[in-house]
Amino acid sequence: MSRALPLSAVQPKLPEIVAAMVPGEELVLTVDGEPVAVVTRPPRTSWPCEPGSARDRSFWMAPDFDAPLEDFAEYME
Numbered sequence: 516m517s518r519a520l521p522l523s524a525v526q527p528k529l530p531e532i533v534a535a536m537v538p539g540e541e542l543v544l545t546v547d548g549e550p551v552a553v554v555t556r557p558p559r560t561s562w563p564c565e566p567g568s569a570r571d572r573s574f575w576m577a578p579d580f581d582a583p584l585e586d587f588a589e590y591m592e
Contacts, residue, residue, distance in 0.1 A: 519543040520542065522551060538557065
């Protein structure tokens with residue numbers, strides 16, 4: 516998916532526009548309605564988190580988390 520924006524409108528806020536682009540998205544910059552440049556956000560090369568990075572975190576879960584709900588008792592018969 517690509518979108519076209521005039522270069523004069525993009526120049527003051529180009530860093531914010533590029534940061535908001537998703538990987539693979541194209542932005543066509545135009546001058547007087549004619550395309551002059553294409554900016555493409557490259558695809559991600561690595562995952563932002565490492566496997567096992569949440570291992571040392573303490574999470575709380577209610578003791579009856581997976582207990583059947585009384586509201587659904589008639590459906591579970």
